[in-house]
Each structure stands twice: as C-alpha cells, then as structure tokens.
Amino acid sequence: MLRERIQASNYSFLDKLKSIDYLLILLIIAIGSISVFAIYSTEGGKFSFYTKNHIIRLSVFFSLFLVLSFVRVSTWYKNAYLFYFVGLLLLITVLFFGISASGATRWINLYFLNLQPSELMKIAVIICFARYYHRIQSSDIQSIKFLIQPIILLIIPCYLVIQQPDLGTSILIAGSGIAIIWLAGLNIKYFVYSGLLLLVSLPFAISILKPYQKSRILTFFNPDRDPLGAGYQIIQSKIAIGSGGFFGKGYLKGTQSYLEFLPEKHTDFIFTLFSEEFGFLGSIILLFLYILLIYRIINVGLVSRSFFAKLYCFGFATAIFLYVFVNIAMVLGMLPIVGAPLPIMSYGGSSLLSIMLGLSIVMSCKIYNQEQISVY
Amino acid sequence: MLNRGRNIEKGRVITRRMFILAAAKILLFAGISSRLYNLQISDREKYEILSDKNRIREWKTPPQRGIIVDNFNKVLASNDRVFQLHLILDEINDFDVTIFKIKNLIGLDQFQVKKLYKKKERLKPWDTLVISDNLTWEQFSKINLYLHELEGAKPVLSTSRFYPYANDLVHIVGYVGDASPQDLEKPEIKENFVPGLKVGKYGIENSQEKMLIGNYGIKRYEVNASGKRISQIDYIKERQGNKVNLTIDIEIQKYAQELLKGKAGSICVMDIYTGEVVAMASSPTYDPNKFTHGINQKDWKEIRNNPLKPLINKSIAGLYSPGSTFKPLVALAALEYGILDPNKTIRCKGHKHPYELYGVKYHCWKKEGHGYMKLRNAIKQSCDIYFYEMARLLGVDKLSIIAKRYGLGTNVLGDLYNDEKKGLVPDTKWKRRALEQSWYLGETVINGIGQGYIQTTPLQLCLMTAQIANGGYKIKPHIIKDDSINYKDIINKIKLDQSNFPLHERNYLDDINVEYYQRMYHKKSNINFVLDAMFGSTNEQYGTSYKSRYDNPKYQFAGKTGTSQVRRITDLDRELDLDTEQIEYKKRDHALYVAFAPYKNPRYAMSVIIEHGGSGSKAAAPLASKLIKRIIDRHKLREQFNNSNTNLA
Numbered sequence A: 001m002l003r004e005r006i007q008a009s010n011y012s013f014l015d016k017l018k019s020i021d022y023l024l025i026l027l028i029i030a031i032g033s034i035s036v037f038a039i040y041s042t043e044g045g046k047f048s049f050y051t052k053n054h055i056i057r058l059s060v061f062f063s064l065f066l067v068l069s070f071v072r073v074s075t076w077y078k079n080a081y082l083f084y085f086v087g088l089l090l091l092i093t094v095l096f097f098g099i100s101a102s103g104a105t106r107w108i109n110l111y112f113l114n115l116q117p118s119e120l121m122k123i124a125v126i127i128c129f130a131r132y133y134h135r136i137q138s139s140d141i142q143s144i145k146f147l148i149q150p151i152i153l154l155i156i157p158c159y160l161v162i163q164q165p166d167l168g169t170s171i172l173i174a175g176s177g178i179a180i181i182w183l184a185g186l187n188i189k190y191f192v193y194s195g196l197l198l199l200v201s202l203p204f205a206i207s208i209l210k211p212y213q214k215s216r217i218l219t220f221f222n223p224d225r226d227p228l229g230a231g232y233q234i235i236q237s238k239i240a241i242g243s244g245g246f247f248g249k250g251y252l253k254g255t256q257s258y259l260e261f262l263p264e265k266h267t268d269f270i271f272t273l274f275s276e277e278f279g280f281l282g283s284i285i286l287l288f289l290y291i292l293l294i295y296r297i298i299n300v301g302l303v304s305r306s307f308f309a310k311l312y313c314f315g316f317a318t319a320i321f322l323y324v325f326v327n328i329a330m331v332l333g334m335l336p337i338v339g340a341p342l343p344i345m346s347y348g349g350s351s352l353l354s355i356m357l358g359l360s361i362v363m364s365c366k367i368y369n370q371e372q373i374s375v376y
Numbered sequence B: 001m002l003n004r005g006r007n008i009e010k011g012r013v014i015t016r017r018m019f020i021l022a023a024a025k026i027l028l029f030a031g032i033s034s035r036l037y038n039l040q041i042s043d044r045e046k047y048e049i050l051s052d053k054n055r056i057r058e059w060k061t062p063p064q065r066g067i068i069v070d071n072f073n074k075v076l077a078s079n080d081r082v083f084q085l086h087l088i089l090d091e092i093n094d095f096d097v098t099i100f101k102i103k104n105l106i107g108l109d110q111f112q113v114k115k116l117y118k119k120k121e122r123l124k125p126w127d128t129l130v131i132s133d134n135l136t137w138e139q140f141s142k143i144n145l146y147l148h149e150l151e152g153a154k155p156v157l158s159t160s161r162f163y164p165y166a167n168d169l170v171h172i173v174g175y176v177g178d179a180s181p182q183d184l185e186k187p188e189i190k191e192n193f194v195p196g197l198k199v200g201k202y203g204i205e206n207s208q209e210k211m212l213i214g215n216y217g218i219k220r221y222e223v224n225a226s227g228k229r230i231s232q233i234d235y236i237k238e239r240q241g242n243k244v245n246l247t248i249d250i251e252i253q254k255y256a257q258e259l260l261k262g263k264a265g266s267i268c269v270m271d272i273y274t275g276e277v278v279a280m281a282s283s284p285t286y287d288p289n290k291f292t293h294g295i296n297q298k299d300w301k302e303i304r305n306n307p308l309k310p311l312i313n314k315s316i317a318g319l320y321s322p323g324s325t326f327k328p329l330v331a332l333a334a335l336e337y338g339i340l341d342p343n344k345t346i347r348c349k350g351h352k353h354p355y356e357l358y359g360v361k362y363h364c365w366k367k368e369g370h371g372y373m374k375l376r377n378a379i380k381q382s383c384d385i386y387f388y389e390m391a392r393l394l395g396v397d398k399l400s401i402i403a404k405r406y407g408l409g410t411n412v413l414g415d416l417y418n419d420e421k422k423g424l425v426p427d428t429k430w431k432r433r434a435l436e437q438s439w440y441l442g443e444t445v446i447n448g449i450g451q452g453y454i455q456t457t458p459l460q461l462c463l464m465t466a467q468i469a470n471g472g473y474k475i476k477p478h479i480i481k482d483d484s485i486n487y488k489d490i491i492n493k494i495k496l497d498q499s500n501f502p503l504h505e506r507n508y509l510d511d512i513n514v515e516y517y518q519r520m521y522h523k524k525s526n527i528n529f530v531l532d533a534m535f536g537s538t539n540e541q542y543g544t545s546y547k548s549r550y551d552n553p554k555y556q557f558a559g560k561t562g563t564s565q566v567r568r569i570t571d572l573d574r575e576l577d578l579d580t581e582q583i584e585y586k587k588r589d590h591a592l593y594v595a596f597a598p599y600k601n602p603r604y605a606m607s608v609i610i611e612h613g614g615s616g617s618k619a620a621a622p623l624a625s626k627l628i629k630r631i632i633d634r635h636k637l638r639e640q641f642n643n644s645n646t647n648l649a
Helices: A002-009 A013-019 A022-042 A049-068 A073-078 A080-097 A117-135 A144-163 A167-184 A188-207 A211-221 A232-244 A270-303 A307-331 A349-367 B002-042 B044-055 B095-106 B110-122 B137-145 B166-173 B181-185 B187-192 B203-207 B250-259 B297-305 B323-336 B375-380 B384-394 B396-405 B428-435 B441-447 B458-469 B487-497 B524-539 B571-576 B616-648
Strands: A099-101 A104-109 B056-061 B075-088 B128-135 B153-162 B176-178 B198-200 B217-223 B229-236 B265-271 B277-283 B346-348 B355-357 B360-362 B371-373 B558-564 B590-597 B604-610
Touching: A013 A349, A022 A049, A022 A270, A022 A349, A049 A349, A073 A080, A073 A117, A073 A307, A073 A349, A080 A104, A080 A117, A080 A144, A117 A144, A117 A167, A117 A307, A117 A349, A144 A167, A167 A307, A167 B002, A232 A270, A232 B002, A232 B044, A270 A307, A270 A349, A270 B002, A307 A349, A307 B002, B002 B044, B044 B056, B075 B095, B075 B137, B075 B166, B095 B110, B095 B128, B095 B137, B110 B128, B128 B137, B128 B153, B137 B153, B166 B203, B166 B250, B166 B277, B181 B187, B198 B203, B250 B265, B250 B277, B250 B616, B265 B458, B265 B616, B277 B616, B323 B375, B323 B384, B323 B396, B323 B458, B323 B524, B323 B558, B323 B590, B323 B616, B346 B384, B355 B384, B355 B441, B360 B384, B360 B441, B371 B375, B375 B384, B375 B524, B384 B396, B384 B441, B396 B428, B396 B441, B458 B524, B458 B590, B458 B604, B524 B558, B524 B590, B558 B616, B590 B616, B604 B616
Parallel strands: none
Antiparallel strands: A099 A104, B056 B217, B075 B128, B075 B153, B176 B198, B217 B229, B265 B277, B265 B604, B346 B371, B355 B360, B558 B590, B590 B604
C-alpha cells in the first residue's frame, strides 16, 4: 500500500501522457466540431458573431481542459469544498450584482465572459458530494446525521438558482447531487419515500411556480393550447425535427431554422437544428457520441482506485446524461421547456466552461487513477 | 483489515449502483431514440407538410375578367388600365406617417383615411393594403415622383372593369363591385376569389359570373417566420375569364335608349325567329362605371331618390297592365277556340250607352263610340266594347291558357336576371288560391282589354308579339348567343311549315307548354287574321297608329297600341276628358305599343312602354316607328355578320 502510494505520487510525464484517455479527447473534439458546424448553420451559413465566439471559447476552454487535466486528483479532492463555496459565493453575488436578460438574473459580468455561476455549481455540487461521501464509512451512510449535511448543501444552491429564476439548471443541480447520494449507497427506501413526498407536494409546488413556468408545464401537456405563444417553441421544434426525416434536409438547408421559425436555435434548440438538417441518422449518431462520452467517463471511474474519483466520474457521467436527456427530451416535446443547454453543442460560455472543467477533472482521475486518497 | 473490507464493500456498492443508473440511462436514451423515430420516420410526412405550410406562403394573383361583347363583337365591358396605389404593410415602419404623406399627396379626405385604417385592421401584417384602386394620372405621377419618401408604397398598373357604353347598357350588362359576404358563398366566386377582386353585382356580370370570373394565378413564395418573402418558388399564371357574347346590337340599343331619354319606360326588340334580344332598353338609366370603385354617397342618393326609378330594369322587372296591346291575343284566343265568328257585328254606342253587365257599366275609350264593328275593325280601332263581349263569351280560363302559351306569366329570360318578374295571367283557379275569392264575370270583361289583374313585363309583350308575328311558333328568347342552335335551319323550317291544317290532337288547346320552334296555333288562318288586323291598325285610316306608319314596304310594319290605366276612371274623369298634360304625372296612363316589322316577311318584334306617357298612339307608337327604320336598316348587316360567323364555326 505504501508502495502504491509512492508510485502514485511519482508519475513521470510520459506515464501521464500514456494514461490520458485519447478516445475521450477525440469524442470531445468530435462533438465540439459538430457544434461549430451547427452554430455556423444557425447563422444561415455566415461566419459571424456566434460562430466566431463559439470557436474561440471552444479552443480556450479545450486548452484549459488539457492543462487542468494534469492537476492531481488529490488537489481537486482537497479543494472540493472550496470549489463549492466559491460557487455558492458567486451565486450570492448574482443575487446582488447579477445582470439580467429576458426577465432572469443569472449572470456576472466578467468582461471577457458573462459568467453564469449556476452552471459552475453543477460541477461544484458533484465534486463536493464526491468528497463528502468519499470519507463517509459505508456503515454511516444510512444514518440521518450524515444525510442532513448534503441535503442542506444541495438545497442552498438549488434555492438560489430557482430565485434567478432558472428552474432547469436548478433541477439539473439537484439531479446531479441526488445521483451521487444514490451512488454512495443510500438505502433505496429514502428515494422511494422522498419520491412519494414529491408527488404529494406537487400541487403545492405548482402553486408557487411563476406564471411563465406554469404555462410552460401546461403547454407541455397540450402544445396546441397556445400555438403562437407558449406552445410555439415545442410545436416549431417538433415540426423541424419531424420534417427532417431520415437523412435530414441537408446541411444549411434547414428551412425551419434559417427562416427563423425556431427560437433559441443556437442555445437550447441546437439539437432541433441539427436534427432538421441531418435527420434521424445524424441525430442517432450524435446521440451515440454522447453515449460513448458517458461510457468513457464511467470507464474512468471504473479504473480509478479512490472513491472520490469513482463517485465523481459516475456522478459527472450521470450529470452529462441528465443534461443531454433533459435537453433532447425537451426539444422533442417529451419534457416541458426548461432552460437546459445541450453539453458542448449549445452556444454559451458558462455551460461550456463547466463541462470542460468537469471533463478535466475526469481526465485527471484517469491520469492519476492509481492515486489513493486518504480518507482523513 | 476491517477498514479495507469495508472499503471493498463500499466500492462494490458504488459500482453496483452505477450499473443500475447506467441501465436507466440506456432505457431513457432508447426512449429518446424511439421518439426520434416516431417524429422523423413514422410521422415525417405530417411534419413535412407542416414545415411547408410554415415556409411557403401563397399569393393569389387576380385574373382578368372576361369581356362582354355585343352581336357584332363590339366590346361592351372591357378591362381598362387603371393606376393604383398599394401599400406593402411589412415594409412600413410608421403607418401613420406614411398615410399622412400619401393623404397630402393625392388629397384623401378624412373619411377616406378612416376607411383605410379600418381596412388595415382586417389585414395580416404581410398583406397589401390597396390605398386607391383608381388614381388619376396626375395623382399617379405625383406618387411616382415622391416614391423615395414613401416607404412600402407601390404604384401599380392594374386593370379594372370599364363600360364604354355606360348608361346605355347597365340594365342588361349590370356592373361589378366588391364582393359581399353573400357573394363569397357562391361556389363560382368562392373557388376563384382573390381579395380585391370585383364580382358581378347585377345583370350579365352577375349571372354569368362563372364564365367571366376566370381563374386566379398563384405565386408561391418562401417566407420567414415574420412573413417576409425570401424567394419565389412557383408561379401558376392566372387565366382570364371567358368572353360573353350578347345578342344585343349596341347601335339599336343606344338608339332605343336615346328615344327613351327623359322618360320612364322600356323598349324591347326581339328577332321573331331566333328569339335573340336585339335591344332591351330601360329608362332612366345610370352609369355602371361609378360602381366599379365604389359609388360615392351623393351619386348613390341621386340614383336612389330619382322618382323615375333608374335602378329598376323596367323591361323585365316593370309590371304593367298590357291594355289594348293584349287585344290581338284575346282575338286570337277567341278565334282558336271557335267562340266567335269574326264577321259578328257589335255596336259601340259611346259613353252614353256603355256595355252593361249585371248593372255595371263598361265604357269604350272612345267617347263618341265606334259604331258597328266587326272583329278586324275592332282590333284596328281598338274598340273596347267588342272585346268586352268577346271576353265574356271566351271566359278567362281559356284566355289565360293562350296568354300563357304565348309567353305571358312566366320569366322570359329564365334565371338570367334575378329581378325578372313573372307577371300575372289571372284565371279562376288563381283567384281562388291567391285571393280566396271566386271570379266575377266583370273581371273577365276588363281582362279582355288587358286591364284588371293581368300584369306583364315589356319583354313578355315583345315575346308575345314575336310569337304571333312568326306565325305562331314558340321561340326561345335569349340575350346570350347560343352557338349550339342553327338558326338558319330553324328560320327555314318555320317559314316553310306555316301549315294550315287544323290540329286535332287531344287537349291541344288546353296545353300551355309547347316545345321550342313548334307551332302553337290551332288554325293558321286565325294567326293570319290577327296579323292582318294589326296591319290595319297601323296602315289603314282610322287605325290607332296610322300616323306612325311607313308607306315604303321595306319599313312597313304592323302593331297595336295600348293605353294602360293606372287607376280606375271615374265618371267625373270622363266628363272632364282632360289632355294628358293636364293630369298629374303619377295619374297619367301608361302608353304602350307592340309591333313587328317588316309587315311582309317579318323579322323583328318590339314593345314600347312609356310610363305615364298618355295614349299609346301618341307617346309610344312614334318611337317604335323611328326605331323600326333603324332596325331594318341594320338587318342586312346583322344577317351577313351572323351568317359569316356560323359559317366559320
């Protein structure tokens, strides 16, 4: 054990390069490239603002990812709580100094980037919980005493994000946190009970929703309720995807998007555009790329020795899955419209930054997969 | 070691839980895939249609209306170039400013501006607002000069309906106007309508809508979400409506209309063999061109309030007692039924000794009386007493059969005009049904001189005359050329037929309906007798229209005057015996005249009615005389033109 510990802390650079997951990097590059083409298409085939910005961000954040991949996983472990509290601090800052757009206050102006702390919080919760459950004995996991702490840690950011208001991100944060609690081994009955509790309190929850959120949910159940208002996005998105057919309308030929029937086409509805132009075939390929990405992340968890790395990787994989699933299910009309970007594909700095950050931690888990992290 | 064991256990839990999660993920991804499959493969067609509906918008282009021509292919209703100003709404930033500028440029008044705002509210944001569909050249050039300052303004060269003979034809051709909601329910309009298209409101324009309207074109554009046109995808050209060829001779129509100027009345002219309506004038008249772009209040009021009622097409919608013009038919009926020997003599003793029936007195129009009369003289001099007696012997029911057979009491032009009146040919059954009263013999008596319940339209009288003049053959009156009928054959057949053997078919004299171009008479000699009497009426001394005669056999015609009372004549009236001019306009008699020409080898029949014109011989017959000359002068031309056309066909 001691030998291993020494070994782990003394990786040579060559070793590190050797243990990089190149397939994961390839997948990131693949999805990143697709996203560039998709964003280029949203601008009607013109190389302008969004495309340019997206390429710059992709390259900057990808470089950041490469650099941060070499940070020791133990360093991430040590700073996990710090990460969480910085994120929380930023969320509180948004509360006071945030900038608003279309009725929501979600961003902090950092001059080079309008940072959306809630996006960072998605990662922060995972890393924080991974650390928390890393050191908890399996015998203690079931005790209420050790459950209260993570619940509080989860409720605070979720509440802050809901206040912005941003129901989608809040749900995704909660989802990632709950996923880690699940992975840590909390007894199934807790999940069943809280699920039931949620169901019972649903009417109450709906009553405190903002009117626009309510209308989105109502619209989800019946998009034709208001085809030019709240239902417009769902209807138009379904039309775009459905009319794409098997092979799609062809690149830059998506009539729904270039004739501007699609709203938010470069952010939340990027999949719609992609699916309209590349059809069922393209959509399935993209979906497959995401599945591969998730698989590779899980794989890193599997080969990692520390619980922290395992919990983090599995948690992050679940988070990525949730983002992809919620986004696509939303544009397909299977879930209500909640603001949820598609990882890497959607235009948006904060989302991209947090995904890249999260991936870099995964990569560091991979590089330092033999590193044993002390429980104390 | 215990710690290590626990750790192994913990690791196992994490991995197991991860696999459970992974299984859930796979399940959910499968859900997404199947949803994608549903949308993109199963329901693809549905969404493709929806997507095309989104991106493709159609603009309908209005068709040109078919033209209307007269017998000689002279254009009666054309499509003229007009200058219009359209406003493309989605190219305008500030509607108020643009309207203000346009208002000052072309001089719109407050009322028109208000109307435009109202119109705009009904339009979609990508629609076109028609500011004016008929600009003067001056306005149009002004707009073009300042076009750079008027955003969204589009000067358009378009076409609109134009009636070169304006007032002369309005009652026949009708006019067009904006489609009303009721118009839009008609299938022929519904199928071919384009916003802004004018549709027929009256007359041929209205009843021949199916022919005239044409088919709209379609321009398909790809549009974006805000409705802006991106590119043209498709253009199906519009098709102009078909030509409608009338049987009218515009020269005669014009002249008839001129003869009626300043009077209220009607002149109808018909070819006695073909049934072609050569002229159908109604007076007073109005200008249909005023309706094309919406008539203004002042003009409309003027037309509406004119006491001579220009809006009524008097030829087919004006109902008159036929008066003495009915007499030839009464005589014919009596002869056909064998009621009366034409040599029977009846004495007309004047107002001092009127005809009496059950204590009621019936006067002849002639104060001094006609003296001893035989039938021919009675027709010629229009002796009422003779006809009272003859009608009494004949009975109203027999008379009504013959009257109906010769075209009274039913629409002459079918359903071509929605305002055509049927008139009324009374009989005992009718009275019992309609008035729930029994028939009085006295009513038969006045029916014999075309007074009482009987009501006819001028065109019916014209048809009646035509069908007597052609020797008693049923014809099919029409005002739209019918190329399916070979008139040469029909004319020859009728002329050669003229058979004089009595028909013994059962119920022949009870039968009202006869097939077209078949004989309606029982004995040829009866027809000839009536025609000869009508000749006498016009061409022999003491005839009622002797003054209007022509001696030249080319123009010589035969006719029958009529004076129809609009009220009961009292004894006081008889005593006063006022001239027409001395009586209040509304109480004056209607003047009527029916005629056919030329007498030898006749070809045309006509009816003239002057409302409150006084006596038929003074007010109506002279007009007929003038017109007959014009008609006969043009006959050769018509014949040549029609023959050359049928040969071509």
